Amino acid sequence: MLGSTGSIGTRTLEVARHLGNHVQVVALAAGHNTTLLSHQISEFHPRLYYSLHPDAMEAGGSISASLLDIVTDEAVDTVVIATSGNAGLEPTLVALRNGKTVLLANKEVLVMAGALVMAASRESGSLLVPVDSEHSALWQCLRGESGGVRRLLLTASGGPFHHYSGEQLINITPDMALAHPVWSMGQKVTIDSATLMNKGLEVIEARWLFDTPFERIDILVHPDCIVHSLVEFVDGTIKAQLSQPDMALPIQYALSYPDRMEGFLPPLDWDTIRTLTFEPVDDKRFPCLQLARDAGEAGMTLPAVLCGADEVAVSLFLQGQIGFADISTVIGRTIEAHQPVANPDLSQIFEADDWARRFATDYRTHRWFTSPGISKTAQEEE
């Protein structure tokens, strides 16, 4: 598992603990959180581990190894990519090319390099399993079906600001944005969820995972977070997947697939649910959604630029440098300024991502926020 100390990583290890003998942890990899990684190693006794600071670690009998050594190790049959940002990209490609089943929880991998990843899976016959709750739901609804799909309906919680006016959206603070009503996630994902960029990235992922054109992928706001996504078939039938909003469920399904094993969460309690609500999504108030769709549809290096610029913009917002409504401006302007490269290879994808990060970080020099539509926060700072 790559990214064992993050929110998906720790939940995956809880599922692994629950599944007992069905899962054997061969290797754990993490970045800076050496304390938690040491704890995980002492519980799961992986043969291999990777750490950014191997010298500062208690690793028992585990052997320090590189990420690529880990994902090509003979004892590994399944690689869980629970990293964030672009860190999971190369290991995913290498794992797939080496015949490993890849459980993918890292959105940017498919967004940045969907064509390369799907080609690697196709050419080696390696299974790519979605761990995101929405894509797991779609994958479960498509199980056993043989075509006839009219459209994919990704559900969105709508984020905490779904009912905010354009004016209200401008004054959102990082603290407000970090308080997600249902899912407990990392900071970056929580802000992406509030801007709906998260959903935009998921649309691009769905396009690759299920080979479905963008015009047949729609979003349905569902604040209850019980229905995780739906598939509409050409005959008018819809299949939906429902469960508690807890990543343990898609993680366990991915680990136990094609079997289903006893879960450790209580089942949905219909006495307390009573109603499920759905609303259309408003692209206008949440421009990140359209930015993602456009970048995904144009392809080339644009989705990598989308990811890089988004990471910088979210970080600037969390540091109080720009306002909530400026996030989409930073991303949009960076995309506009990019010279896209067609059919990029991995290094060109990383270059585009790097360029976007540098360009977006220099947002002050571009003087974007002296133009009309500027947010108050950024305006006052200028």
Place this chain on the structure above:
Amino acid sequence: MLGSTGSIGTRTLEVARHLGNHVQVVALAAGHNTTLLSHQISEFHPRLYYSLHPDAMEAGGSISASLLDIVTDEAVDTVVIATSGNAGLEPTLVALRNGKTVLLANKEVLVMAGALVMAASRESGSLLVPVDSEHSALWQCLRGESGGVRRLLLTASGGPFHHYSGEQLINITPDMALAHPVWSMGQKVTIDSATLMNKGLEVIEARWLFDTPFERIDILVHPDCIVHSLVEFVDGTIKAQLSQPDMALPIQYALSYPDRMEGFLPPLDWDTIRTLTFEPVDDKRFPCLQLARDAGEAGMTLPAVLCGADEVAVSLFLQGQIGFADISTVIGRTIEAHQPVANPDLSQIFEADDWARRFATDYRTHRWFTSPGISKTAQEEE
């Protein structure tokens, strides 16, 4: 198709018309409605037809044949059982034993003779396809899954009287009961839907179709009739099937299976749906549900008695002979008086059904309605 002039039969022909060349109508069978059957024959030109009154028919070049000739005809690969009551039982068994795929829309077939029907399907390898919206939904949710089912959740509209008190239920008239809020169905099914006997019969059907014990089949009241049923898996995941409440959808799925073909109904419109509501079912106010579960669980000839007594009780209610709340009394008392036969063959099942009809029709001689709990309607008549 057997029962071509009933509500399922006519809808099936509309679907067949829509599917065009994908479906060829080889034979049509109906009872008394010779006018409609003649119209159907002139449109679909079946080679064979069956009518209770062949001499009173315009049948063009179609040849009058017996039901058993029809379901064993070489040109027939799929038999649609759209009859009602016990009429579909023998043709279903004969069709399955002759290797025909059977599309089953006649509830009583599985309720009365589930063991015989499932054995016929198993032994010949013939596919038995549910056409009921709930069972089609379960079958679709189970498609491609390999076990791991915790329970089946049949949805129920709750009928028009779901929120009535016990007192209010006593004063329901036939006209009130025939006004179903969502589904447009035959009279018998509409009353069964109001008493929830319909749902009780569906529980017994599900027990046979999906080889699932009664304690793992539950009911969820869902007045919107959009979610047609749900499957809960051991991992805590639920799959649901949703669509317009229109029999054209399960009929088309059954006809096109395993493919899905373009439907002719508009898809679900999420802008107008907005909420889906669910409520627990109240077995106490709707005793027919428990009567059905008990008869199903006890097995033997008791489910046949349940069906026979229900048909008489509904008919007595529609004629104004007994009150709404007396329907369950007539059925329950008839079941109590029955001497069940274990592992019945077809003739013993029919005998039990006959006995139940005679016994229930004689309800006045049993003086059930002089006891406490008697309904006002029946009391005044006595």
